Amino acid sequence: MSALPRTSPAGVMVIGAEPVIGTGEEIRSVDPRTGEALDPGYRAASVEHIERACALAKQAFTAFRATTAERRAGFLERIADLLDERRDSLVECAHTETALPRPRLTGEVGRTSGQLRLFAAELRAGTWQGARIDPARLNREPLPRADIRQRRIALGPVAVFGASNFPLAFSTAGGDTASALAAGCPVVVKAHQAHLGTAELVARTIAEAAADTGMPEGVFSQLVGGGTEVGARLVRDPRIRAVGFTGSREGGLAIAAMAADRPVPIPVYAEMSSINPVLLLPAALESRGAGLGAAFAGSLTLGAGQFCTNPGLVLAIEGPGLDTFTRAAADAVAADAGATMLTTGIADHYAAAGDALAARDGVDEFARGSRPDSAACGRARLLTVDGARFAADPALQAEVFGATSLLVRCADTAELTAAVETLEGQLTATVHADEADHPLAAKLLPLLEERAGRILFDGWPTGVEVGHAMVHGGPFPATTDPRSTSVGTLAIERFLRPVAYQDVPTALLPAEVRDENPLGVWRRLDGEPSRDALAVDSAD
Amino acid sequence: MSALPRTSPAGVMVIGAEPVIGTGEEIRSVDPRTGEALDPGYRAASVEHIERACALAKQAFTAFRATTAERRAGFLERIADLLDERRDSLVECAHTETALPRPRLTGEVGRTSGQLRLFAAELRAGTWQGARIDPARLNREPLPRADIRQRRIALGPVAVFGASNFPLAFSTAGGDTASALAAGCPVVVKAHQAHLGTAELVARTIAEAAADTGMPEGVFSQLVGGGTEVGARLVRDPRIRAVGFTGSREGGLAIAAMAADRPVPIPVYAEMSSINPVLLLPAALESRGAGLGAAFAGSLTLGAGQFCTNPGLVLAIEGPGLDTFTRAAADAVAADAGATMLTTGIADHYAAAGDALAARDGVDEFARGSRPDSAACGRARLLTVDGARFAADPALQAEVFGATSLLVRCADTAELTAAVETLEGQLTATVHADEADHPLAAKLLPLLEERAGRILFDGWPTGVEVGHAMVHGGPFPATTDPRSTSVGTLAIERFLRPVAYQDVPTALLPAEVRDENPLGVWRRLDGEPSRDALAVDSAD
Incomplete structure (x- = not known):
């Protein structure tokens, strides 16, 4: 080497x-700007x-x-x-x-x-x-343990x-x-x-x-x-x-x-596959619709939208706040210069998937970004549909990998709830909520928990912190195995399996389960978490 | 009700x-003694x-x-x-x-x-x-966490x-x-x-x-x-x-x-499906071959052999100790009265699967128990084959659900090791070893860990303790998912999935992850196990 x-x-x-x-x-590999090998x-x-x-x-x-x-x-x-x-x-x-x-x-x-x-x-x-x-x-009745x-x-x-x-x-x-x-x-x-x-x-x-x-x-x-x-x-x-x-x-x-x-x-x-729904609740829209619109467009177009956690779906209730959001998002997307995507194949697929989504009944385009001069160009795009149509058409949940998002305009909280109930599994679900929205958020939270691996409030799903508490996973089709995180x-834990050792002589036991706990690992002793050694003669 | x-x-x-x-x-349902509905x-x-x-x-x-x-x-x-x-x-x-x-x-x-x-x-x-x-x-550079x-x-x-x-x-x-x-x-x-x-x-x-x-x-x-x-x-x-x-x-x-x-x-x-191999190491056979033979027959015939952990395979090295074991096991099985099995279907399948195993090249029967007077009768049966043949014929690993076991006579430790290396996944693997056998047991142990969910020494696999440390599971075909236990x-943990909550308002957080730890559960705080409340302002 x-x-x-x-x-x-x-x-x-x-x-x-x-x-x-x-x-x-x-x-x-191919340079996606030029298309040259x-x-x-x-x-x-x-x-x-x-x-x-x-x-x-x-x-x-x-x-x-x-x-x-x-x-x-x-x-x-x-x-x-x-x-x-x-x-x-x-x-x-x-x-x-x-x-x-x-x-x-x-x-x-x-x-x-x-x-x-x-x-x-x-x-x-x-x-x-x-x-x-x-x-x-050894003295347990009727049989020793x-x-x-x-x-x-x-x-x-x-x-x-x-x-x-x-x-x-x-x-x-x-x-x-x-x-x-x-x-x-x-x-x-x-x-x-x-x-x-x-x-x-x-x-x-x-x-x-x-x-x-x-x-x-x-x-x-x-x-x-x-x-x-x-x-x-x-x-x-x-x-x-x-x-x-x-x-x-x-x-x-x-x-x-x-x-x-x-x-x-x-x-x-x-x-x-995940379209990462973002729920904009009424009070939040009312108090900060313009700011949310601009920030949403920023999250959507970041990295040409090529994140697993890209916000491909926005759900909100009709009203002046949503109108403000929509204008701000449309303005920001219209001003977006576009970007070179990762490969020409991805760019072609992006354009085709966006066109397919836009062609569904009831879907309208309301903003489009510029086309960059590139072999693998990606143009940002905003589409919209009403809540009833969304709940009725599963094809509207197809992932468009890139900077396209679908805004679902719901008539009321019942329609919003119904739309959330139809959602497939997701990596993330985001809620923007002011304090006045919290009662509604509390009702929606269990539905989101059952459909997503990560729930965020008042932020954007792009950006995945690497730590102990992160979950980057979720129900199908976000992943094939919701019991885990990538x-x-x-x-x-994905790559481990448990093994039990019954009456194995001390000299042959793995170090982590020896009485004296030579590795100092956390263990459950008769169920109780501990880093202590196993007390000799603790057994009855 | x-x-x-x-x-x-x-x-x-x-x-x-x-x-x-x-x-x-x-x-x-059918009474398996009479065959009557x-x-x-x-x-x-x-x-x-x-x-x-x-x-x-x-x-x-x-x-x-x-x-x-x-x-x-x-x-x-x-x-x-x-x-x-x-x-x-x-x-x-x-x-x-x-x-x-x-x-x-x-x-x-x-x-x-x-x-x-x-x-x-x-x-x-x-x-x-x-x-x-x-x-x-909040003060982390370049971005807050x-x-x-x-x-x-x-x-x-x-x-x-x-x-x-x-x-x-x-x-x-x-x-x-x-x-x-x-x-x-x-x-x-x-x-x-x-x-x-x-x-x-x-x-x-x-x-x-x-x-x-x-x-x-x-x-x-x-x-x-x-x-x-x-x-x-x-x-x-x-x-x-x-x-x-x-x-x-x-x-x-x-x-x-x-x-x-x-x-x-x-x-x-x-x-x-598991045949639960039992390895009899030389010194143990030498010192207690007769006792092992009788105890093995007891484990094999317990409950008409109808345990997932029934010892359907015995692996040992030729020698006087093995001869003693074989005689004792054969005597005990020959004296076994047989038992009514769970269903006539299981009894029919048991007989047919045993016959199929006995009909493989190189397999000999060396003991048979009595036939009880019952619609669903099960007769204990002992078969034997040499180690080379066993390693070469995967059909010899087919589970016979009931009191039939195959004794594999190996020429030496190399042949024993080779036989172990061919084993499919198992619920259990058992080793009988005296102290003089421990060096050999230490060599075999990693092979057994990679093939079984539970490893026992100097006992019998029938009998599954219900506790915190038990694993009743193992690699395929013992189970479809070796990452777990039944x-x-x-x-x-089989029936749970993780969910992450990012910047979720305190009032909406599940109790187990609230700062004050109202449920008193064990948590990892920045990775460190603890039952403490999260210190306010601990975040930098």
Whole structure:
């Protein structure tokens, strides 16, 4: 790996410790401003390459999951340090491939390294092990109770499919990779075709960090492939035990179907499709309609609208406040210069999906931004429909990935409530409410809880904080698995499973469930959370 | 409900608060000793009955999940108290339907009520909420951090399919129902055809407890149906949000496939198939081969071998110790009188599956018990094969539900290890090891962890303790979801999902994530576990 230049991509995949040039068809990322194919070209992985990456991952698995939390934390921190060191070259490469602005990409490198460090801290915090001890009760009647202890272990090798819209934070070294590695799962990434160079630079960085910190070879690999064949083989490989995916509903559903159809089905965490409803309640509209309109347009057009949490749906009750909001939003969108989208494919899909939405019965366009001079141009767009029509037409909930939003004008709170009740699962639901709106908000809140992974008040859904309490997930079709999150420390649980140990001799017990608690982890002793050692003879 | 006699079944389903007689084809449970159909008959649920049970469950959902943990605990305890009160009539009814011995069924009532009380205690323990608070940091650079809080809420209505082999503890009021109700999920049970009367008595008890404790109507229903139609409709109903199942691999896979194929896929927790390998290490065999042989036969023939954790596979290394074990096990099995199995269908399948296993190349029978005089008779049986053949023939891992076990004689530790490496996922893996065996056990332990949900030393897998640390689950095909358990308090997590609250006004926040911690639950404050209130102005 070290023979290659660190700052520019060389057209390689990473299989274990080795840079490898594929033998399949050549693919290239494309500059979305010009539509020109970029250097270097990447040849796709062969069946043997996939085979070798999976074999190495399996081979590494038992040793990797047995590394101490401290050692895995060191591995994650080494990746973070190297990414920060290489920030400028990563930003340049990603900027060329995605047209995302440099300051945004600079922030994204920091978010990516910060996320890796957060998982390192989580590993040291000693809660993820889920340790539980029910000590033996030898004198229990009618039967003695055995000594039973529980901890969580890694699921096995994980396949990760990164997202186009976050070439760093949701891609090769993104949240899925960070949480899987933290859990002790080797990772095989399928590089995103839209940012092959960035993916390569990051993959080589991870491989270097693995070598620097003495991780077993195979703990990380990255494969390249055009179309869906490499990914499909990866999902079907018997050694892969879970999948993380961020992308389209179509892609996520295809992967979930493949995973369910395996001889041994595996969990799929696909984050797919969300239109992120924003509810504007009457008093808030009345007191700050203009400000809300401008702020909404800002959230909508940020990054050409290419966020999973982009506000694609606004629900409000007719009235002067809504009129003020509408004018302000329309003015802001009309003044928007547009932006280059991530790929020409995304831009084409954006335009077509927006046209399809605009063509539905009862839908009117009320604002449109400018068209930038770009191969992959995205124009902001505002559409509107009334509440009754919205509740009656499920097609109005189709995600338009980009800066298009649909304003639903409801006649009254009953119509607003009915519209909310029809909503599919969402990553986020936002409420703008003044204090006078709180009684209405309290009625709507349970409906939103049942439909979204995150509920925000008086803010905008774009911008996902990486922390302990964040949920970036939600009911279908936001994800394929609402029991989890793809952002924040809770994500480590996706890649773990519990194991119980009954009357296992002390010398053979994992450290986290030994009496003396040598790792100092949090445990439930007979159900009670504690970091104490298990008192000798506490058992009756 | 109160107009019906409490101690004898009346041939009704339970839909919300009402006893309902079906309108479909009549089905009956059968006395497995005589093969005679039992009274009363049960007519299957119509499409409208299924519709109504699901509609009531959905209608109850929002109110039920919002009940306090204390109130749900009271509901579970009321069910437990009523079951204990009605123990004798439940035991009689179940004894007639299943032929399981009365003392075993008496214990099972206690296990069922104990399980409900354990979940009541878990609700009060205040950890299941998974509360987390990351307080705002308004002065953070470059951007302020929002206030983000997390808790878990119920998934939605759950469909439960009980098991034939535990007419109480894994059936209508069994672990799946207890954990789903604890989580705040309404439950719709499909009654098991093998014990319709027991299922009815228990269902009416739950409905009565729901009324006694003021739970919303629809929190529980139980439907009856022959064949698979009622169950299939239930799994496909859009209002059902998760499924709990205990039964055959075929049944579990069919349900999982249906659930994955829904417009909105849902999680399925199917506990299916496990042969529960028992490893006899050399020193243990040498020092206590005869005792192990007799104890093994006892575990194998207990309850006619009808336990999910029945030891269907024994792995050991050739030698005098193994010869001693083999003789002792063969003698004990030859002396076994046999037993009536749960149903004639199970008995037929048991005989056929045993014959199929015995007919594989290299497999020899070395002991057979007696045939009891019964319509559903089960004869114990011991088969043997060498380690090389076992590793080469996946068909030798087929579950034979009943008292048949396959002894795999390995030439050496390498062959034993190779055999273990070929094992499918299991509920349990057992090791018998003297201290001299510990180095070998330490090598095998990681392989077992990767293949089983519970590892036991020097005991027998039959008998599943209900506690905090138990795992009754494991990799496929033991279950469809290795991330969970169907026994023990961790099971509540199956039916919950996380929700984040960002900058939600205090008055609208759920109690478990309010600053002052009014419920006194365990929370992670900026990642640190605590039961303290959030210090005001702790945020910077």
